[in-house]
Amino acid sequence: MQNNQKINDWIAAFLSEEPPRSKSLVMTIFGDSVVPHGGMVWLGSLIEMLAPFGVNDRLLRTSVFRLAQEGWLGSQRDGRRSNYSIMPDAQRRLARAYRRVYSPLTTHWSGNWTLVLGTNGLDAAERASMRKELLWEGYSVIAPGIACHPAGDAEALEALLQRMGMLNKVYVCQVSELPGVRGKPLADLVAEGWDLSDVIEGYTKFVARFTPLLEELRSAPEPIAPEQAFVVRTLVIHAYRRVQLHDPQLPVELLPTPWPGAAAYELARELYRVTWEPAEQHILATLRREDPDAPTAAAAFYDRFTGLR
Structure with missing residues (x-):
């Protein structure tokens, strides 16, 4: 299989116009490509994986060093060689x-709201840190000391509070509208609590940018080459992840219609289905150049995007 020149041109244009930050790209490759194969990669293989994106040896070493300092990666040495794995x-x-990235955006609303209360009892640093983490999880601060979400993930919230050492410092409860009492329309609460304009713009831009790529892949006379498929798959997930992880994951009943996230998900899924198999050939070959025993992808890998097989 030979590289498709039109796809090469698309990749070159994308990397020129929207060059991904190397540290973020390393995490995309770990999450999408390394974790399914055991979660460990030797530095030489990682250098080879990042090379097609214009990330050189020095920049990669700086990125993994910083990720290790931040607690994302751990490293081990074996003589002159070193490897990295997810902590x-x-x-x-x-x-x-990544479960969010690969899953369809079909959360439905039960009519309940998850509330996190009592943040006024925290000190300034704790309050700022809690606010940042809750916003990242899609919550909105609707009043001083009160954050809410209409489809809060209990497991994710529990893990967040535990990680921050705040399990016994805030109240968490579920509430619903009181029947017989007319309050503000829910649409107003959603509009006031969540500014979706950047997310909508991000999904719309993703669809506009990647639709021509899917058309080219479908019309190509030959299958895509393994390394080229790996680059495409990685860029798809990297770009989609950047938008999707800022999506507050509101239930479909509370979203504007039409919701561009649905089209973006379908596009990402189709691009992944076209590229995952040859990309896996490249990933496994690259990992096994330094680790002959690198495993094939775990069974859970094939559940991505509602099933790859």
Whole structure:
């Protein structure tokens, strides 16, 4: 199989116009490509994986060093060689994040709201940290000391509070509208609590940018080459992840219609289905150049995007 020149041109244009930050790209490759194969990669293989994106040896070493300092990666040496793997706590956080990426946006509303109360009892640093983490999980601060979400993930919230040492410092409860009492329309609460304009713009831009790529892949006379498929698959997940992880994951009943996230998900899924198999050939060959025993993808890998097989 030979590289498709039109796809090469698309990749070159994308990397020129929207060059991904190397540290973020390393995490995309770990989450999408390394974790399914055991979660460990030798530095030489990682250098080879990052090379097609214009990330050189020096920049990669700086990125993994910083990720290790931040607690995302751990490293080990074997003589002159070193390898990197996801730390256990980071692995759990990464798994939750990527579960969102590969799952359809079809959360339905039960009519209940998850509330996190009592943040006024925290000191300033704790309050700022809690606010940042809750916003990242899609919550909205609707009043001083009160954050809410209409489809809060209990497991993710429990892990967040435990990680921050705040399990016994805030109240968590579920509430619903009181029947017989007319309040403000829910649409107003959603509009006031969540500014979706950047997320809508991100999904719309993703669809506009990647639709021509899917058309080219479908019309190509030959199958895509393994390394080229790996680059495409990685860029798809990297770009989609950047938008999707800022999506507060509101239930479909509370979203504007039409919701561009649905089209973005379908596009990402189709691009992944076209590229995953040859990309896996490249990933496994690259990992096994330094680790002959690198495993094939775990069974859970094939559940991505509602099933790859």
